[in-house]
Amino acid sequence: MQDSHGPGTQALPGFLFMDGSTITSSVGIVAPRVAKFSEPVALRCGAVIDEYELVYETYGTLNAEGTNAVLVCHALNASHHVAGTYADDPSAVGWWDNMIGPGKPVDTNRFFVVGVNNVGGCHGSTGPKSVNPGTGKPWGGQFPVVTVEDWVATQARLADHLGIRQFAAVMGGSLGAMQALAWTIQFPDRLRHALVIACTPNLSAQNIAFNEVARQAIITDPDFHGGDYYLHGATPTRGLRVARMVGHITYLSDDVMASKFGRQLKHGRLNYSFDTEFEIESYLRHQGNKFAEYFDANTYLRITKVLDYFDPAFEHGGDLARALAPARASFLVISFTTDWRFSPERSREIVKALLHNRRNVTYAEIDAPHGHDAFLLDDARYHRLVEAYFNRIALDVGA
């Protein structure tokens, strides 16, 4: 769902460039840290994880009053590495580096930004690849099914660990936005603003259907071994590749696929074979291969489930306003016109429920061609909106 599009036009560390009238730059070289938690966490599914680690990064400085912290929640395939680069790998630019940094919409000269890899992930936090202390072997297929609510609970413990009593804002796009929304319900007093971008109050049948295709591709791969492929020295690469290909189609709009690839041929002429004939095939295979190299199949399975299960209104008879009744935050809700995965219509359901509850809501539908992926891309109107919103966030509040 979330995709680091590489450096693109992003500023490299040490470089400054003009973007309109704003000088933007990178947070520079960063390093992830690890927080260990030994208090057990009870998950929604009924399972308990006795101890776990969260990998995180921070950018900027927490002010003395502790009022300027911003939590950035990641979506499907991203991580704690939100901004900046690594000393040993300058090409590893954070997935939301165009949004977060000095002089950027989320200005790290003013805000202290936290990125965290969620439990169940495959970027360093405790997940299916980790050793299960109960067995001394990798969790694999035994790693429990996690939920947005579980993630938010563990993120709150990270906030405690960092001495953050209340976030100025919790923000995310797609699955990241679901976490921001859940924060306002679970910990209404621990955030003042929620940025809910390219979100939906729950997955539609079609959304679930695409996730299920991805899961079946992975689970039926003979190299999956019920999730215990680590012990077999195998990787369900074929399934993961197909899963990523189908996902990728849903992140892009039909229009942007048409303008980027159309029916362009790979070799300039038709070959009437099962090799790649069209550029779009080549692009998808490339995306699938790249993803299968670095992403863990067990994590992918669980993250699609996290998406499927998210439905705050479920326990309130489908009444989203009732589900959101505890929320006290102010909201910036943003959708993108060509996002057919989580369409503007679905964001409007969230806005309607919040207005019903007389919450302070700013809503924008950005006319962008890129589909669901738009939330990750450079778009001047989108970025200026976020920038303006953050400029209005007051820091002189009782912490």
Added chain:
Amino acid sequence: MQDSHGPGTQALPGFLFMDGSTITSSVGIVAPRVAKFSEPVALRCGAVIDEYELVYETYGTLNAEGTNAVLVCHALNASHHVAGTYADDPSAVGWWDNMIGPGKPVDTNRFFVVGVNNVGGCHGSTGPKSVNPGTGKPWGGQFPVVTVEDWVATQARLADHLGIRQFAAVMGGSLGAMQALAWTIQFPDRLRHALVIACTPNLSAQNIAFNEVARQAIITDPDFHGGDYYLHGATPTRGLRVARMVGHITYLSDDVMASKFGRQLKHGRLNYSFDTEFEIESYLRHQGNKFAEYFDANTYLRITKVLDYFDPAFEHGGDLARALAPARASFLVISFTTDWRFSPERSREIVKALLHNRRNVTYAEIDAPHGHDAFLLDDARYHRLVEAYFNRIALDVGA
């Protein structure tokens, strides 16, 4: 792409029922026949098939003047079995039985209807499962890539075989409609009407992308053996299942999925497991399993390629009007509002090109909730339109 939805409300042989004011019934018990062709056919891909068989069915009677023949072309997974049932399997109702029969929109009391399984298929016509006379083994992965144009060429030979010089109409939905369109270009004098339903002048990048996911699921299945799985006593069931699941999502509209399944739970409560949680998952798995039992993976691969390659404008610099310049037929073009696979917009491209060429065109956009599959379903407005169109087809023409 095409799906026989089972008997549903269709008349069983020997039964009559009232549908509005029209008495409709089935063509009853039918039997397929086989036509053998020993004259080689040169395919677009450069390969030559020396001899081949086509399985077909006919309903109604060819009149003395030979002016009342209608060719029905099938789409992705259907066959020559268009209407009626089989003596040994009364549940095997033809895939377009709601459209074709005595008193039905295509009235077999008036028209002589021909259904044919295309070359490369898996319902009896020469295809990958057939024995390659050159090797004495099944063609398997060596069966050539076929195209819409190849199919039309072989269908024309079947027409010769049946003594049909000119069809009153050639009709089809989806990939079937592409064949009807190709007939008007390749054999302009051999049909008077073309019914082009739920069609597109070519596949979009997104359409090709979905096909490519399906192909990769099949090709990377370890049981595929480069297409020679027959010789290994294997079947790439896993890949075929995933391929069908992804296809099926694109045949239905988001709306119809929402109203049919929504977020309904399979077991009434959440189980936080990888078993089916939601009805939509159960439905998709069922569709995938059913399909993988009867359909041949090599055929599926080739038919997705047939779709990808169809692009009559390609050889005319993208100018569809020029591509359709040879056409002499009158046209009924129908699209469905919720068809996001081949949207009404794409059908309008065909209409525009035909009008540019001053062809006789009737165009209807049917407001139907079912998405691409709508062309196979009972819809009174849709069926009355087809009925009215066929009522106007004159049979007293020079044969």
